[in-house]
Amino acid sequence: MEEIQRDELIKWGIPEEEIEEEERAKVEIWKYIFGFVEMAVVKCAIELGIADVIATHGRPMTLLELSSALDCDPQNLHRIMRFLVNRAIFKEILIRNDAVPTAYYAQTPISRRLMRTGENSMAAFILLESSPPMLAPWHGLSARVMARGTSAFEAAHGEDIWKYAEANPGHARLIDEAMACDARVAVPAIIDGCSDVFDGVRTLVDVGGGNGTALRMLVKGCPWISKGINFDLPHVASVAEKCEGIEHVGGDMFEFVPKADAVFLMWVLHDWADDECIHILKKCRAAIPKDIGKVIIAEAVIGNKEQQKEDNKLKDVGLVLDMVMMAHTTKGKERTLDEWAYVIREAGFSRHTVRSIAAVQSVIEAFPA
Ligand SMILES: C[S@@+](CC[C@H](N)C(=O)[O-])C[C@H]1O[C@@H](n2cnc3c(N)ncnc32)[C@H](O)[C@@H]1O
Known part of the structure; x- marks a missing residue:
């Protein structure tokens, strides 16, 4: 909000906290508009195996090292990494090689939790919660609150989660692996x-x-x-x-x-x-x-x-x-x-x-x- 507008509002007697709340809301609402993006990008990072590749490499990696290890498009990978670095999921560190600073991607405690294995891995839990069968029921949440018909999961899949898991061994394994995390x-x-x-x-x-x-x-x-x-x-x-x-x-x-x-x-x-x-x-x-x-x-x-x-x-x-x-x-x-x-x-x-x-x-x- 422009300073001048803010002064105007204060002059009109609008409390400062109310103005600040309004300003915060303008930013925070975007969190809800695109709330799913963080989950989707983290899922993408797990599927690509970004954290696993850096761990195997044993030290931070440049974009080109990472993209060639993953055999993927460096420009798209750069955009994914820029987002993940912005969210402090990976770190970008500058190392001077022959006086030229080069950017390297390094692990953080969160990125280590995106590895497929290891005692702190939460990858399977993220893959379960972001899987299509688990995301579908969220579309029926308001219907459940209105107590219309069956539960959100049954509305989406025609049976409860345990019967669904019994009929879909891949999903049952994902549940087991997620719970094990x-x-x-x-x-x-x-x-x-x-x-x-x-x-x-x-x-x-x-x-x-x-x-x-x-x-x-x-x-x-x-x-x-x-x-x-x-x-x-x-x-x-x-x-x-x-x-x-x-x-x-x-x-x-x-x-x-x-x-x-x-x-x-x-x-x-x-x-x-x-x-x-x-x-x-x-x-x-x-x-x-x-x-x-x-x-x-x-x-x-x-x-x-x-x-x-x-x-x-x-x-x-x-x-x-x-x-x-x-x-x-x-x-x-x-x-x-x-x-x-x-x-x-x-x-x-x-x-x-x-x-x-x-x-x-x-x-x-x-x-x-
Ligand atoms: C959310 S998981 C918890 C798994 C485990 N206790 C953990 O925390 O890692 C719930 C478990 O209850 C099991 N379950 C569901 N209905 C059951 C039943 N009728 N009898 C025995 N186990 C059941 C599911 O198969 C699933 O493994």
Whole structure:
């Protein structure tokens, strides 16, 4: 806004904060008009393997080195890299070769998360969320809010996400790999923040454990757990990689849960409505010993408005995930402390505790006695 206009507005008695808000809005609205572009360009970078090529090269690369390694058009690559550097996803550094400064592209902590492999890789998660089957339901969000017809995912695909995954093995694998990305970050945070929740647990069943990545890490991090049971739908359990100390069991958690000292549930209950969670939790309660058993839940906890502001930034992801649940599940949602207390109590648990960890999830322990 021109200074003169601003002075005019102030003269007319318009508060300065209002003028500043207006100016911010003029810029911020573009974030929403083209909000998908960042996701699309990052997806493009993963598909091209830009971060992987720089990592393999072992040092920063010039545009020509990068374009010849990727066998792509340097001019288009330059535009992609200019965008990614602007967003601080890659760094551009100038190195003087014979007094002539040459630009090199270098990795950042974010670009390393775009690599296909590695313990911090989030590539599969980005590829899942940006895949056509996962993007289609977002077009039906307002219809879901208006409670017209079926869920957004079913409206787009004619069946819920788990049936869709069963019928589309490629998509099922992408879900498993995406969840494994998160597990590689969340499980160390659980072990660092509260490994004592697993004290005395000799057998642990991971209900809805996907390809078993979380359980493998838990069993390794808590070596006193002598047996892990990775329990998931038959089409998921049957393709999970074999691992010593872990048995993959296929089944439906609405029917039964294999017996163990403790049950672990991560990113499972948020996929379901309250009555369904109560049903699953009752099955989990029936699977553990009444006296020493426990159910360990790793899920987001939505804070009130004040907590959202004060809490660490990762907790804000919970609000985003709540929208994801609205788009991708039939009746799933992220829950507040009170909502968690309700489903746990209604499932017959006598008490529970909640602990924050350095991840999007908190750790909730529910005790039958
Ligand atoms: C969001 S994923 C979580 C995966 C894993 N716990 C993690 O955090 O990495 C939810 C899992 O629940 C499984 N699931 C869905 N319905 C199920 C059912 N009826 N019985 C057992 N598992 C089920 C899905 O196959 C999927 O692996």
